[in-house]
Amino acid sequence: MLERLLPTPACQTRQGGRPEKHHRRDIVDAIRYVVDNGIKWRALPADFPPFQTVFGFFTRWAAAGVVTRIRDQLRRRLRIRADTSPRPVSVILDSQSVKAAETVSRATRGYDPGKKINGRKRHLAVDNRGLLVSVLVTGADVRDADAARDVLWRLRLIHPSVVVAWADSAYAGQLVQWADKLGITLKTVPRPKGAKGFVVLPKRWIVERTNAWTLRARRNVRDYERLPQHSEAHVNWAAIALMTKRLTRKGATATRTAKPWRKREGAA
Numbered sequence: 582m583l584e585r586l587l588p589t590p591a592c593q594t595r596q597g598g599r600p601e602k603h604h605r606r607d608i609v610d611a612i613r614y615v616v617d618n619g620i621k622w623r624a625l626p627a628d629f630p631p632f633q634t635v636f637g638f639f640t641r642w643a644a645a646g647v648v649t650r651i652r653d654q655l656r657r658r659l660r661i662r663a664d665t666s667p668r669p670v671s672v673i674l675d676s677q678s679v680k681a682a683e684t685v686s687r688a689t690r691g692y693d694p695g696k697k698i699n700g701r702k703r704h705l706a707v708d709n710r711g712l713l714v715s716v717l718v719t720g721a722d723v724r725d726a727d728a729a730r731d732v733l734w735r736l737r738l739i740h741p742s743v744v745v746a747w748a749d750s751a752y753a754g755q756l757v758q759w760a761d762k763l764g765i766t767l768k769t770v771p772r773p774k775g776a777k778g779f780v781v782l783p784k785r786w787i788v789e790r791t792n793a794w795t796l797r798a799r800r801n802v803r804d805y806e807r808l809p810q811h812s813e814a815h816v817n818w819a820a821i822a823l824m825t826k827r828l829t830r831k832g833a834t835a836t837r838t839a840k841p842w843r844k845r846e847g848a849a
Contacts, residue, residue, distance in 0.1 A: 582825055583609060586651045588642075603630040611635040616818045619799030643814035652817050655824040656712045662828075668742035669708035674729060674752060675788040677703045677795070678721045681804045689809055691722025701804045703795070703816060704728045706736060706746070711791045713820040714740060718809040725751040730759065737763045747784040795819050 587605055591598025611629040615622060622632040629635065642648050657667045678693040681700030692699045698721055706715040715735050719728050729752055736743045746760065746767045753769045760767040770782050795801050798819035806812040 582655075582828065583651060583821075586647075586654055588645065588647055603634060608635055608638045612639050612818060613822055616798045616800045616815055617822065619802065639814065640811070643810060643817075648814050648817045648821070652713060652820055652824070655821060655828065656708070656714070659710070659712060659824055659827060660708070663710065665710075666742070669714055669740060670742055671709055671745035671747065672706040672714050672736065672743055673709070673784050673788040674704070674706050674732065674746055674748040675785070675792065676725050676728065677705065677792045679703065679802070679804050681721075684805050684807055686807060689720060689807075691720030693721035696721075701809065701812060702728070703812070704732050705788060705791060705795075705816075706732055707788050707791045709787065711787045711794070712824065713791065713817070714743075716813050716816045718804075718812040718816075726754060726756045729756055733760055733763055733765055733767075737765065749782075749785060794823055798822070 584605060587609075590601050592600045607630055611625055611632075612635060614620075614629065615625065615635075622636050625632045625635060656669075660669075661667055678696045678698040679700050679702075680698055681690045685701065690700055691702075693702060700721050702719050702721045702723060704717040704719065704725070705713065708714055715732055717728060717732050717735070725748075729748070733746065736746075744765060746765050748767065748769055750769050750771045752767060757767045757769075770785050772780055772782065795816055798815070800815050801819055804812050806815065
C-alpha cells in the first residue's frame with residue numbers, strides 16, 4: 582500500500598546511485614515500531630536494519646514531504662471509500678500540550694500556564710472524520726490563536742479546498758477576520774452557558790478523539806525530539822498507521838472513482 586507512494590530509489594533514476602542495502606518494507610516497519618512502542622532509536626531490535634539507516638530515512642522522508650504526501654493520499658482513499666469529497670472542505674482545529682524530555686532545547690519548548698505543562702504544543706487540523714489534515718508543533722507557551730495563523734496559511738497553500746474551520750473560543754477575536762482574508766470561514770463552538778465539567782461539544786469532539794488516537798502511539802505521549810519537524814513526523818506516522826489499518830480492515834486497498842459527495846461538510 583505504501584511502496585508506490587515512496588520516492589524512487591536513487592539506483593533506479595537517471596543520476597544513478599548505490600542500490601539500497603535494506604528493503605523498504607523493513608525501513609517502514611522499523612519506523613512504525615519506534616513510533617508505536619516509544620523506544621529510543623538505538624533500542625531498535627536486531628531484526629531491523631541499523632538505527633542509523635532507519636533514522637536517516639526517517640529524517641530525509643520528513644524533510645522531503647514524503648510523509649505528508651503518504652498521509653494525504655491515504656486520507657483521500659478513505660474519503661473516497663466513504664463516498665465523500667476526496668479533498669476536505671471543512672476542518673476542526675485544536676491544540677494539545679505534551680511534556681518535553683530533557684533532549685528538547687529551551688528554544689523550542691515553553692510553559693503552558695493553562696495545562697501547567699512545560700513542553701511543546703501540537704496544533705492539529707482534522708477533517709469531519711477525524712483524519713489528520715495538518716499538524717504544527719510549537720513551544721507550549723505559544724497561544725492557540727497565534728499558531729492558528731500558520732496552520733490556516735498552510736491549509737490555504739496545500740489544501741485550497743478548505744473553506745470552513747471549526748474551533749473553540751480560544752480562536753475567536755481578530756483571527757476570525759484574518760481567516761476571512763484567506764477565504765476560510767472560522768466558526769467557534771463555545772461551551773454552553775452554565776455548563777460544569779466535561780461537556781461534549783458539536784464538531785469539537787472529533788478533534789478531541791483524534792488527539793486520543795495520536796497518544797495511542799507511545800512515542801507521542803512525551804516529546805523527545807530535538808527538532809519540532811521530527812515531532813510533526815511522528816504524529817504523521819501515527820496517523821498513517823491508523824489509516825492503513827482502516828484501509829486493510831475494510832477490504833481492498835484499491836481506490837475508486839470519486840462520486841459526487843452527499844454530505845455537506847460545512848453544515849453545523
